[in-house]
Amino acid sequence: MASLVGSRVERKEDGRFLQGKGRYTADINIANQTYAIFVRSPHARAKIKSVDTSKALKSSGVVGVLTGKEIAEDKIGGLIAGWAIRSEDGSEMKVPANPPLAKDIANFVGEPIAVVFAETLDEAKEGAEKVKVDYKVLKAVVDPADAMKSEAIHDGVDKNLCYDWLLGDRKAVDEAFAKADKIIKVDLINNRLVPNAMEPRACVVDYNTASEEITLYTTSQNPHLSRLVMSAFGGVAPENKLRVVAPDVGGGFGSKINVYNEEIVCSWASKKIERPIKWVAERTESFLTDTHGRDHVTHAELAVSNDGKFLGFKNETIANLGAYARVFGTVTPTYLFGPCATGVYTIPAAYSNVKAVYTNTAPVDAYRGAGRPEATYTIERLVEKAAMELGIDKTEIRMKNFPSEFPFKQTLVHTVDSGDYVAGLEKAKQMADYAGFEARRKKSEANGKLRGIGVSSYFEACGIAPSAAVMSLGCGVGLWESAEVRFNPTGQISVFTGAHSHGQSHDTTFAQIAADELGVPMENVDVVHGDTDKGTFGMGTYGSRSLTVGGIAIVNACKKIVAKGKRVAAKMLEVNEDEIEFKDGEFVALKSNKKKTIGEVAFACYLPGQRDEMKSPIPEGDEPGLIESSFFDPANFSFPAGSHICEVEIDPDTGNVKVEKYTAVDDFGRIVNPMIVEGQVHGGIAQGIGQALHENTQYDETGQLMTASYMDYTMPRADNFPEFNLGFTCTHATSNPLGVKGCGEAGAIASPPTVMNAVIDALGGQEISMPATAEKVWKACKTMKKSNAKAA
Amino acid sequence: MKTFNYHTPKDVKEASKLASTSSAFLAGGMTTIPSLKLGLATYKDVIDIKSIKKLSGIKVSGKSVTIGATTKHAEVAASKDVQKAIPALTKLAGNIGDAQVRNRGTIGGSISNNDPSACYPSACMALNAVIHTNSRKIPAAKFFTGMFETALKKGELVEAVEFEVPEKADYQKHPNPASRYAIIGVFVAKHKKEVNVAVTGAKSSVYIDKDLSKKLTSSFSSSAIEGMKLDHSEMNSDMHASSEYRANLVSLYAKKAVEAC
C-alpha cells in the first residue's frame, strides 16, 4: 500500500467549505434564544461613575440587562494571564484584575461595561443605546515608549510595568562588545496588527434548566482549555456541567485562544436569565476587542568583527501588552521572543531584556508567530545591516555564522536538534537567481525604478514542550496533547483529537496519518475535534503544535490499537503473538501466511463470547473493544528553519513598492501533505507581507482606534503578491517519531524582515519602519535623491 | 439597523414624491446600506429606485455619452460603445473599488453622494457633463457644491449624466490601499478648445486644477507640466496621505494621464 503521508491528498474539508456548508457558531440557533449586545466604553480610559439601566430595562423586547456590579456580586472571575513571568530582580509580574464587565474603570475603547439581552437583535441594540453610563474621562496612556513615564493606569502597577525581564548574561555581552571591531545598531518598531480572522468572534449559549448544564458554542482555537479556564478561574460552572463546542471556526491566528469577556458573560447570564443567548461580533467589535499582535519598540545591537563574525547581541525591547495581560500575552514577548532573537547564528554572548507595559489599548496577545516574528525581525535587520556596513555579501555573512553542527546549542535557551541552514540558503539563492540580481537591478534602474533584494534566514521554536520545561518557565498548564482512536465494530474509525482545526486541515492531515498507521483507506477515518463532549481533553491549536504534538498522540494511539490487534489476531489465527506481522492493514501469521484484516480483528474485539465455531478472540487479560488513547508530551520544541529571499521594485515618484519575486525555502522535517503545507506557507507569507507593507494599526493620542474598519486598515489582497516560489529541504525532527516540524507560522515569521531588507536595500540602506507605505517610501526616495545629488 | 419604510416606486414621479428630509434613495446601496448598518445614518423612508427602468442604460451619440443614473459601474466598464467613444470612462468605471462594488454601485449614487474621493465626479468635471434631473439640467461645475454636497434639492432625482465626447482623455488614480477609493484621481480631457484637468481626492470636493489645465491648453504635452509643484495648502491631510504627498501625486498623475492620452 502506498503511503498517504507525503502525498498531495485533496482536502476532506474542501467540499463543505467551498459549497458554503460549513457550520459556524453564527449558523447555530437555539429555540427561544435571546440576542446579546454589549455596551462598550467609548473612552480609552475613564472612571465609571454610574451605570443606569432603568430605561433599557423598559425598552421593547429587552429581557435583561447586566452590569459589572452583578457579575462581581456573583463572584464570576475575570480574564487571566496564562504565564507567570518574573522580573530580572526576581519580583513577580504585576497583573491587574480584568473583570468580564468593567465595574469601576474602563481601560480601552471597546471594553464591555454592560450587556443587554432582548428578543431580537434590533431590540437588543435599541436597549443598549438606552443604557446610560456616566464616565469621568481620564488621560489615556497610548504610546508604549512613553508608558513608563506616564501615570499608572492600574492600581498597584507602578510605571505601568508588568515586568522587566532578562534572559542572558549582561556582563558577558559587555565583554564581547568591548572586543568588537564594530557595533551594528538598529531601532525598530514592530507594528501592531489586528488579526482579522475572516469569521468574527461569536458565542451561543444554551443553559439546560433540568440538567443545569451549560453548552457554549464558541469561536475558539481550544475548546477544552476554554472550559478549563471558565470553570477554574471564571467559576461559571463546574467542568462537568460545562460543554464547550467550537464547530467550524473561520480562522484564529491566535486571536481565538483567549476566553473572552463575551463568552464568560453570556455563559453566566444564560443561567441567570434562563434563556439561550446568541452573540455575534460585528467587524468593528473585532477590530476593537480581538487581541492584537506584535507592538514592540526595540533597540538592538550586534557586535561584529571586521571579517563578519558575530560576537555579541543585545536586545532592549518595550512590549505593549495593551490594557490587560491575557493568556499568552506575557509569554509572547519573553520566552517566545527573547531566546529566538539570536536567530540561526552562533553568537557567544547575548541577552534579551524586555519591559512589558500596560497602555489604554486593546490587549495584545499571540498572533501567528507570536514573539518569533519579532525576534526574527530584530536579528535579521541587524544581520543585513552588518553585511551592508562591513561590505560583505548578505548571504555570505549568514553562512559564516551558521552553526557548524547539530544539535545546535543556541545562545540563550534552545538546543536545536536538527537542521541544515547552509543547504536551505544555498537552495534559496539558486531558486531566486541571487547571482542574477545585479543585472535585474540595472534593468530596473534603466526604467527609473529602484530594485532591492532582501534575505532572511530564520529558525523558530514551536510545538512548545515538554510540559515540565514550560511549567518551570511559568506556564499555568502542561502543553501535551491527547488523542483517542475508536475502531468501530463495522470498520470505520473515529479519531478524536484535542487539537482544533480552524484552517489547518486536520481532517485531512490527521486522517492521512491514522490511515497509514492502521493500513485502512482514508475514507474510513473521521477526525473529530472541537467538542469537549467528544474526545478526551486537549490543549488546542496554536504555536504550530497540532501535528508535532497532537498528530503524534494519534500515531501513538494507533500503535496501541495495532498492538492489541496483534494479540487478538494471534488468538484468532491460533499462533503466538510474536509470529504475527502487521502490514498494510493485515495481521499475517508468518509461517502459515494466514491473515486477518484489521477490520475483522476490530469486529472480533467486540464479540467476547462464543459464536459458531469461534470462541472469544479476546486474549486473557485484555478487555473487549478496540479503543485506545494517548497523551503525548514531546521531549522538546520542534525547530523549523529556512531562508527566504525577496525582490522589490520601488517607483520613486509614488513610493509604491511592488514585490516582484518571493522565494521561500523551508525545512519542516517530514511533510505529511505538501499541498497543505504550501497553503500554510502562502498564508504566512501573505500575512508577513501585510505587516511589512500594508497593515498599520493606529490609535490617536486619546486612544481611539483610527483604523477600525477595512476602509482604513489595509489588508493585503491577492494583487499585492507575486507568485510565491517555494522549496523545501528536509532534516527530521528527533523529538517525535514522525520527524515532523511545525509549519503554520514560519511564513509569517520569516517574511517581514525579508521584505523590509529588500525595501531598505532598494533605498540604499536608508532605514524605514513597517509598514513601508507608499508615502513613507516616497519620502525616503526624496532624501536619497538629495544625498545622491550632494555626493555627485 | 433602525427600522424604516421600504418603498419601490414604479416611476420617477412617485419616487420624488416619497422623498422627505428623512429619506434616501436606494440605488446600488454601496454607501447607504453600510451607513445604515453602522448607525451613521438613519432614515424613515428608503426609496428603492432600481426597478425604474427609465433610469438605467447607456446612449452614445456622436458628441455625447449619456449614462442612466442606476447604470452600474460594471455595465459602464463593459460597454463597447462607451469604450469606443470615451475609453477613459470605461477605465475609470472598471477601477472603482472591487468587483462586488462595481456590480452594485451606480453612477447616480456616486455623483449624488459626492464623496470627496469618488472617481466619477472628476469625469463629470473634465468632460463638461450635464446632470439631468427630474426637474432640470445642471452643469457639472454647478452640481458638486462641497464635501458630500450637491446642488440636488429635496426630492430631486438624478436621471442621467451626459458627458461630452473629448478628443482625448485619460483617468489616473492612486488608490487608497485599504478601501481602493482614490487617494487622488486625475481626469485629463482634451477638448477642441480647452483642456480640463479635474482632480478628486485631493480637496474637500472635486475641482478643476486651473494651472494644470491652462498649461496643457497651451501645449498638450507631458513636458509642459513636468515636475510642476502644486500648492498643497488646501489639500487634505490624513492618516493615508499628507497634503504634500497628495500634491506630488496630482502633478505626477496629470503627467501620466497626458502621456496615456
Ligand SMILES: Cc1cc2nc3c(=O)[nH]c(=O)nc-3n(C[C@H](O)[C@H](O)[C@H](O)COP(=O)(O)OP(=O)(O)OC[C@H]3O[C@@H](n4cnc5c(N)ncnc54)[C@H](O)[C@@H]3O)c2cc1C
Ligand atoms: C469598498 C468600496 C469601495 C469603493 N471604491 C470606490 C472607488 O474607487 N471610486 C468611486 O468612485 N467610488 C467607490 N465606491 C463608491 C461606490 O462605487 C458607489 O458609487 C457609491 O457607494 C454610491 O453609489 P450607490 O449606487 O451604491 O448609491 P447608494 O448607496 O444607493 O446611494 C448613495 C446616496 O446617493 C443618493 N442617490 C442614489 N441614487 C440617486 C439618484 N439617482 N438621484 C439622487 N440621489 C441618489 C442616495 O439617496 C444616497 O444618499 C466604493 C464603495 C465601497 C463600498
